[in-house]
């Protein structure tokens with residue numbers, strides 16, 4: 001970690017004080033979103049990678065006792081593991097906006113779900129074919145229509161067709177994120193995923209970092225006055241703290257890993 005590139009003093013003082021306090025609790029759960037938090041936003045979803053400093057800090061924290069670490073993402077779990085490079089680590093990865101665990105999905109995915117998803121993907125592919133720069137990402141229980149690389153006109157036209165079409169079908173959960181509309185065929189919640197992790201680990205305090213609409217469901221499940229909710233970037237949020245970008249995320253994670261190591265009497269990494 002280069003202290004010059006990610007100085008902790010660029011973080012809000014009240015956040016640093018709260019992180020220092022959290023580092024001392026018996027069990028600390030550290031969890032983060034992937035795209036826009038660990039990995040800077042890029043134009044092609046397949047090119048997203050975590051900042052090396054953030055990845056290293058997550059691994060450092062996860063190596064400490066009583067410090068479970070998780071990444072909760074909208075990505076398919078296999079894609080999250082591959083892109084993050086954390087697949088074989090001590091870090092818990094949860095995909096599909098909180099609904100895809102390493103043990104599978106908490107609810108049964110039926111033939112009806114699969115048929116509905118196939119119809120949505122078909123419609124999305126038809127929309128993409130009519131709008132240059134629009135692409136379709138497929139996942140196990142959802143699909144994303146990406147408009148980042150389309151002209152403003154094509155982007156709006158594609159989104160409008162998606163909203164009026166498959167987003168309005170019965171059984172479809174629609175979420176609009178960063179230059180994307182995502183349609184899921186089951187209910188997804190990063191908040192419920194956090195509840196599961198909290199329960200499993202017996203965490204006294206949860207730190208969660210997120211930048212997008214689906215992260216608000218995670219923030220909503222955090223406990224005011226105990227947990228730390230950290231919004232990355234602009235936009236309305238339920239989160240208590242706000243930081244600028246993935247570089248600040250790296251600073252937060254490095255600070256937590258170092259303070260936690262000190263609190264546990266482990267040599268700082």
Ligand SMILES: O=P(O)(O)OC[C@H]1O[C@H](O[C@H]2O[C@H](CO)[C@@H](O)[C@H](O)[C@H]2O)[C@H](O)[C@@H](O)[C@@H]1O
Nearest residue numbers: 034035041042043045048073074148178179180
């Ligand atoms: O929950 P997250 O880990 O934040 O995932 C949310 C979605 O992120 C990805 O799309 C976003 O990031 C791309 C790469 O930077 C960017 O090109 C795109 O415009 C963004 O919307 C991902 O492709 C989706 O599957 C995730 O659901």
